[in-house]
Amino acid sequence: MRLAQLSERSGVSAATIKYYLREGLLPPGRQVNATTAEYDEEHLRRLRLVRAMIQVGRIPVATVREVLGHVDDDSLGRTIRVGAALWALPQVPEPDEDDAYVRAAHREADALLDTLGWENARQLTTISPAYRRLVVALAAFRRLGYDWDAELLVTRARLMHQAAVADLDFLETQPSEEEKVEAAVASAVLVEPMLQALHRLAQEEESARRYGFE
Amino acid sequence: MRLAQLSERSGVSAATIKYYLREGLLPPGRQVNATTAEYDEEHLRRLRLVRAMIQVGRIPVATVREVLGHVDDDSLGRTIRVGAALWALPQVPEPDEDDAYVRAAHREADALLDTLGWENARQLTTISPAYRRLVVALAAFRRLGYDWDAELLVTRARLMHQAAVADLDFLETQPSEEEKVEAAVASAVLVEPMLQALHRLAQEEESARRYGFE
DNA sequence: ATGTTTGGATAGTGGCACTTACCAAGGAGG
DNA sequence: CCTCCTTGGTAAGTGCCACTATCCAAACAT
Numbered sequence: 001m002r003l004a005q006l007s008e009r010s011g012v013s014a015a016t017i018k019y020y021l022r023e024g025l026l027p028p029g030r031q032v033n034a035t036t037a038e039y040d041e042e043h044l045r046r047l048r049l050v051r052a053m054i055q056v057g058r059i060p061v062a063t064v065r066e067v068l069g070h071v072d073d074d075s076l077g078r079t080i081r082v083g084a085a086l087w088a089l090p091q092v093p094e095p096d097e098d099d100a101y102v103r104a105a106h107r108e109a110d111a112l113l114d115t116l117g118w119e120n121a122r123q124l125t126t127i128s129p130a131y132r133r134l135v136v137a138l139a140a141f142r143r144l145g146y147d148w149d150a151e152l153l154v155t156r157a158r159l160m161h162q163a164a165v166a167d168l169d170f171l172e173t174q175p176s177e178e179e180k181v182e183a184a185v186a187s188a189v190l191v192e193p194m195l196q197a198l199h200r201l202a203q204e205e206e207s208a209r210r211y212g213f214e
Numbered sequence: 215m216r217l218a219q220l221s222e223r224s225g226v227s228a229a230t231i232k233y234y235l236r237e238g239l240l241p242p243g244r245q246v247n248a249t250t251a252e253y254d255e256e257h258l259r260r261l262r263l264v265r266a267m268i269q270v271g272r273i274p275v276a277t278v279r280e281v282l283g284h285v286d287d288d289s290l291g292r293t294i295r296v297g298a299a300l301w302a303l304p305q306v307p308e309p310d311e312d313d314a315y316v317r318a319a320h321r322e323a324d325a326l327l328d329t330l331g332w333e334n335a336r337q338l339t340t341i342s343p344a345y346r347r348l349v350v351a352l353a354a355f356r357r358l359g360y361d362w363d364a365e366l367l368v369t370r371a372r373l374m375h376q377a378a379v380a381d382l383d384f385l386e387t388q389p390s391e392e393e394k395v396e397a398a399v400a401s402a403v404l405v406e407p408m409l410q411a412l413h414r415l416a417q418e419e420e421s422a423r424r425y426g427f428e
Numbered sequence: 429a430t431g432t433t434t435g436g437a438t439a440g441t442g443g444c445a446c447t448t449a450c451c452a453a454g455g456a457g458g
Numbered sequence: 459c460c461t462c463c464t465t466g467g468t469a470a471g472t473g474c475c476a477c478t479a480t481c482c483a484a485a486c487a488t
Contacts, residue, residue: 003435011313015478018436023476035434035484045359052354054476055307058272061476079425086414093269099225113415120422121415130414137408140266144259144400148384155380157412159373164416166369168424170362186358192413194351196406198371200300200344201327201335202378203402208334210382211293217466229447232467237445249453249465268445275445434485441478448471455464 001039003029010047017047024065025050049186057189063088071181078177082184089188090129095136105138112153116161167191215253217243224261231261238279239264263400271403277302285395292391296398303402304343309350319352326367330375381405 007014020026026046029037050068053059059067070076070084095102109131113122125131167187174180221228234240240260243251264282267273273281284290284298309316323345327336339345381401388394 002433004433011310013478014435016476019477022436029435031435033485035436035486037435048357052358056351056354058305079421082421083418086417090414091272118415118419121419124418128415128418130411130418133407134411134415137270137404137411140270141400141404141408143262144266144404146397146400152380152384156377156409157416159377160409160412161416161420163370163373163413164420166366167417168420170366183360186355186360188414188417190351190355190358192410193347194355195370195374195409195413197344197348197351198374199377199406199409200304200402201332201342201348202371202375203300203381204297204338204342204344205332205335206375206378206382207293207296218464227447228466230445233446235466236468243466245466247454249455249467251466430488432485432487434483436483437481439478439480441476443476444474446472449469451466451468453465453467456462458459458461 001041001044003037003039006039006043006047009044010051012047012051020047020050023061025061025068049182052186053189056193059089059189060091063091067185071185078181081181085181085185086188087129089185090133092129092133093136095132095139099139101139101143102135104142105135108138108150108153109134111150112157115150115154116157163191163195215255215258217251217253220253220257220261223258224265226261226265234261234264237275239275239282263396266400267403270407273303273403274305277305281399285399292395295395299395299399300402301343303399304347306343306347307350309346309353313353315353315357316349318356319349322352322364322367323348325364326371329364329368330371377405377409 001009003014003017006012007017010017012020017026021028026043029039029043031037046068050064053064053067054061066088067085070081070088073081073084076084095105097103110122110125113125121128121131171180171183171187174183215223217228217231220226221231224231226234231240235242240257243253243257245251260282264278267278267281268275280302281299284295284302287295287298290298309319311317324336324339327339335342335345385394385397385401388397
């Protein structure tokens with residue numbers, strides 16, 4: 001398959017594919033001669049993953065490169081590879097540790113993990129980007145003056161844990177190691193927008209049930 | 215309060231506040247004379263909301279302006295205002311209706327809503343941005359070649375519905391109409407990153423439980 | 429032999445979220 | 459009164475990012 005065909009089958013413009021090649025998001029094709037390169041189904045698959053990450057997941061190009069680097073690093077075991085890939089994903093503004101709201105959010109998040117008995121996550125609080133993202137969101141909420149009891153947070157966390165269990169069960173159904181790693185990335189990138197859409201739809205549904213359309 | 219103090223109390227640079235004023239994200243202060251304006255607590259509150267939307271929620275400035283326009287439009291009833299504000303939020307790439315994956319995703323999404331009995335949401339499929347977001351994510355998944363049974367989707371939707379019920383219950387606790395509308399926006403913008411962080415943390419926890427840290 | 433297609437390199441584009449530099453009008457101190 | 463600093467407002471500039479347009483020479487197609 002030549003670049004033009006890759007473009008046609010993926011719906012991505014040739015110029016953009018060249019850009020991705022340059023940026024290292026796609027491995028180079030098999031060079032036939034100075035002006036021709038051959039691409040295969042694997043390239044098409046990778047290109048679709050890249051597009052999904054960038055367009056649906058809104059991941060910056062530099063981050064996509066980093067994530068794919070981990071995905072392809074077969075010197076590592078699967079768990080590590082998945083972990084490394086997922087940890088490269090989040091686009092987290094660093095919480096400002098001097099801010100009182102941020103410090104309070106840290107305490108709240110730690111208490112939450114203790115209540116849930118998430119002992120593994122508890123050990124990751126200094127390094128996990130997801131933990132930092134949680135802290136940033138909690139701090140922003142408090143800064144706006146909203147208050148709620150801890151139970152609300154626990155309930156939501158339990159819901160998300162159920163979702164995570166379903167995700168990992170789904171991962172297990174993937175046949176090969178390669179595919180498991182890739183599916184983990186696709187899950188993180190695509191399941192989250194999906195959950196968000198379902199959440200928003202559910203709000204619309206529930207809101208209409210309670211208050212009608214008016 | 216003068217602009218400099220507003221800047222100090224919010225942690226937002228004076229130049230950025232001037233930018234927000236220019237862009238209409240903040241109402242102008244009470245003009246004292248040609249070179250002095252007075253701002254109040256309401257401005258500070260609004261500024262914090264704007265910051266949360268932009269930094270935590272990653273909402274583009276133009277969208278924030280539109281959302282706040284709906285929030286402040288007191289010619290409308292609450293439900294409508296909330297709806298309008300939330301519908302302005304999502305940054306959805308329009309699904310390409312000519313794409314076979316997109317059409318299949320439409321069918322899948324419709325079937326899901328039928329199964330769930332979300333009759334209100336079912337009526338909104340032509341207009342709801344959340345529905346379109348769901349379709350885009352489903353199509354991307356299928357395009358990557360992943361398959362799952364419909365039950366998985368239903369389970370996730372039920373989880374998000376529970377979360378949505380909790381959200382609306384929380385909204386009810388807000389004392390005034392004004393605050394309910396604002397809280398709805400803050401919820402949409404901040405709860406979703408929070409859920410996402412909890413989801414990722416839950417995945418890390420569950421993954422460590424199953425496979426250890428290695 | 430000639431026109432077209434190829435992949436690759438370079439530079440440019442448009443959008444966005446700020447930031448910088450500047451300005452005239454006020455007010456404060458002498 | 460005069461000088462000097464501060465104020466809010468405006469216009470232009472910055473840096474980043476995801477492309478995209480333009481060239482180019484080598485290779486194929488006829």
